Amino acid sequence: MKIAYYPGCTLKTRAKNLEDAALAALRVLGIAAVELPRWNCCGAVYSLTDDDLIHQVAPVRDLIRVKEQGAETVMTLCSMCYNTLARANRLMREDEEKRHTLNTFMDEEPDYHGEVEVHHLLTLLRDRIGWKTLAAKVRRPLTGLKVAPYYGCTLVRPRPVSIDPRPDQPTILDDFLRALGAEPVDYPARIECCGAYNILSEPDAAHRASANVLASAERHGAELVITSCPLCEYNLGTCQNQVLPHGEGLRPLPTLYFSQLLALALGVGNEELGLELSPASSLKLVAERISPIHQA
């Protein structure tokens, strides 16, 4: 299967491990992710200002790039890019007036009406591959590993772009983990906010939010938290040392991108996982808790 792929900027810099692992896993799954030859930043968070259409220009332009390639579907890995592109796409489908304004503004581009489908890798795995098929391709089953699926905000909110039909009780990451042989941990903070961009202006507030998520996962027995957003990963993983003092008795908890866990389970070599960008505790976990490749 061939699919147009929109990476997003962070996956080319800080979050290379999200991308590298995903691309390696996709090769195993026989999916050719073709990076768009031209793309720009998605806007890096969907604009919530009602009359600020200019912020829709960036994501819509990327959708036009997809259409220009003759592709019907575009895949994203970063949940923030997913959210921004999917919401801009919806706007272009549903809001005739704004669609007209944007198309007129971008008069150097072909008109766009929301023709493209925006997917996240998780929905592709669910809808195009299927959990059963995925499970059959696992070479390093994660049996017994207790993993906290962290959805955060942008995979499931707002409702119309949620990758799960039940945004308040999503199961897609749980199903994903089961397919890999891991044991998903049910914990209340799974769809709570990590602190997001507060990390820039109010780091303490962000750390408190992150501490809440980590503490909740830990209390319910998680050995590992998986994320799908570079900002969540940054807050929960990269900044964890600053987060720990904000939660009583909080101990280091490994974090990984879902794509890294996917690649691991599919038997991709550790050197392709970008583990060096992940927290040290995650590295240790991979070394100690994940069994060597299962010889089929």
Place this chain on the structure above:
Amino acid sequence: MNESTLKTPMIKMIPIFIMGQKYEVPAELTIMKAMEYAGYKFIRGCGCRGGICGACSTVYRKPGDYKIHTGLACQTVIEPEMYLTQLPFYPALKATYDVSTMQGIATEIFEAYPELFRCVACNACTKVCPMDVKVMDYIAYLKRGDIEAAARASFDCIQCGLCASRCMGELPQYHIAQMARRLWGAKLTPRAQHLAEMVLKIEQGLFGELIAKLETTDTAELKKLYNAREMEPAMSRNEWKPSKDNVGLR
């Protein structure tokens, strides 16, 4: 020169509007020559007159067309009824940095120009670039940390400043691109080994005597040496070596 009495017969004259005022000028001229024809004497707004220095960026509109058009005055042929003005200067702040102590990583550019992330991909920069540089694309490359791609995409930039004048994110794009190209050239491309070796050979004095001798050789003898030079063939590859004329090699 807008008085009809001054029209030269035989030459087709057309009207253009320089800063809103109408002048009749010969139809074949560039904007620069048309302005001079009309009586303007340039101090600003005129540099190389060859399309490479970026001094004469010009903004114009055409009747019945809402578009902003741009061009270099020295390269753009006038059109009837065009409304034009030059942009002799546009303020844009340049960061200062020391390339010699840098690593050539994207973070260095982000730190020098944090406003990079104010780009909303409106594409106004690309639309006004008189050199057809895809300005928005190279900014996009930099946001994702791809210095090489930005260096290549911005290579034809003449730093006229039109992009910066139109940017709603208020970026000084052409300064940012300059930094990217310098980091690319200084830190991200391999140094020429043969060049360093040659510099060393010269420092070691390997050619001193040879050339000192040439300096005192009389013209007749010098002409002989000149005529006897072995010419590297026009279509040779880099590996080519002279077959007989090795006297000057070390």
Place this chain on the structure above:
Amino acid sequence: MPYPPELKELIKVVEQTRSERVGRKEHDIEVPFMSLEERGQILKYHPDYNEDGKRALRVGPNKGYRIAHEFADVLEAASRVDPDKIDLTKPAYETDLLVIGAGGAGTSAALIASERGAKVLMTTKLRHGDANTMMAEGGIQAATQHHKDSPYYHYLDVMGGGHFTNTPELVETLVTKAPSAIKWLEELGTNFSKDTDGTLMTIHGGGTSRKRMHSAADITGAEIMRTLRDEARNRPGTITVLEFRPAVELVLDAEGRCAGAVLYNLETEEYFLVKAKAVVIATGGSGRLHIQKFMTTNHYGATADGIVMAYRAGVEVCFLHTVQYHPTGVIFPEQAEGILITEKFRGAGAHILNVKGEQFVNEREPRDVEASALIREVHRGLGVPTPTGKFGIWLDSPMIDQMVGPGTVEKEFPGKFILYKRFGIDISKEPMLIYPTLHYQNGGLKIDKTTKTSLPGLYVAGEAAGGIHGENRLMGNSLLDIVVFGRIAGEHAAAYAKALGETKAPLQLDHVRRYNKEVLETKAGEGRIAPMLLPDYTLAQVKDRQLTSHYHGTLR
């Protein structure tokens, strides 16, 4: 303007001979190079040999020296400003080193001087970087490939190109400092065209025995200039740049040393005094004097200002009797007239052809020989008639795509490809119509190998200096010249300024008074003033109607 039907017809002639010519080129079958005797014969067609175009100087240190009228006109002229009106006790700026001219040579000098601890003030007539450096396209020579080349061959090539008239110590300096100049540029981050392993790509230029032309696509000068300029702008603490403030006179001190200059603010029309311990003149060339009415490739400000100022202060000139005409300037479309078409096109394989689509000269002769051959071809009635009533010669760029592969012209010559595209001409499919254009001032002020002049404290670098290239410069040696000698000037002027320290010697402009008097007494000046600063392109009928305007030289 796209080519009109008449020219399209003539292009068919070129196309008819193309595949046969490409075949020859691919087998390295070239028109033979001329012998030195043959060169001598053909050079009679060179404009330098037109004695009617010259006269003997009547004033100054080179009295009796025959140079072009247009050049003599600016040397035989009085000062722009009355020396008595300038208060020499009140400098507006005081600095260690004053660099006049902010092109490649001036900026190189400023950078090196700043590294040697000098406080630098660099002043320029237009903007920083508005200079011929910016326009140099083809490349920069240096013997960097030691398996086949060395400064020895570079030396021979330079001397032969200059008809063996060059000043040997300057040539020696040029060729032995060339590789380190390239290395300096490389370290500054100049985007040279390189192979993936870092090997610098090199091609031939006219008169080179080895491929040693380094380039940055087809905008080598612009790439070097913007890199140097960026570096200068990174050093605001030690390098101050003044724009739109040309120098109009050098200032001496009571002990006869060069000690600053008088600047003119083109916008506010004020004059300012700069006091400096040393001065570098890097004012470039003189194409805008339009010698013998030739069109020029030069930038708007190329009016020989530095030479005028230093000549008045007693510094001799040399080699000004020769002027370089670049063989290939655009002659059609007229809007682009005079614009340089880099020699790199010929280096990449494009043929020079007459109206019959035939080759008549090797494409890599030295520039004066090549230009003379083109002029002779037109004299022989084998030029290509243009719609504007002139005659040109074909430069067959489509050959390059045919030999190297489609898209090569667009990739290797993006600047010219876009330029012609705007006129509706695709130079990867249609040849270019060219003719020699006024390009380079071979001569200039006399310097030694440290760029020192006969006037203590005055250094000269770049096109304003003479002797390096003798009577004719080879392609790729001017970019080299400005970097090599610019750096040397920065080094030596900074050292001189440091050694001199603070002086109390009063400033004076007596040399200007003396010169004005000489011009007046010999009646050589005829009311002319210099430096010209900017060429005069205002039409006569406009001037006739400017009833209340007063022209001081070419400026209002």
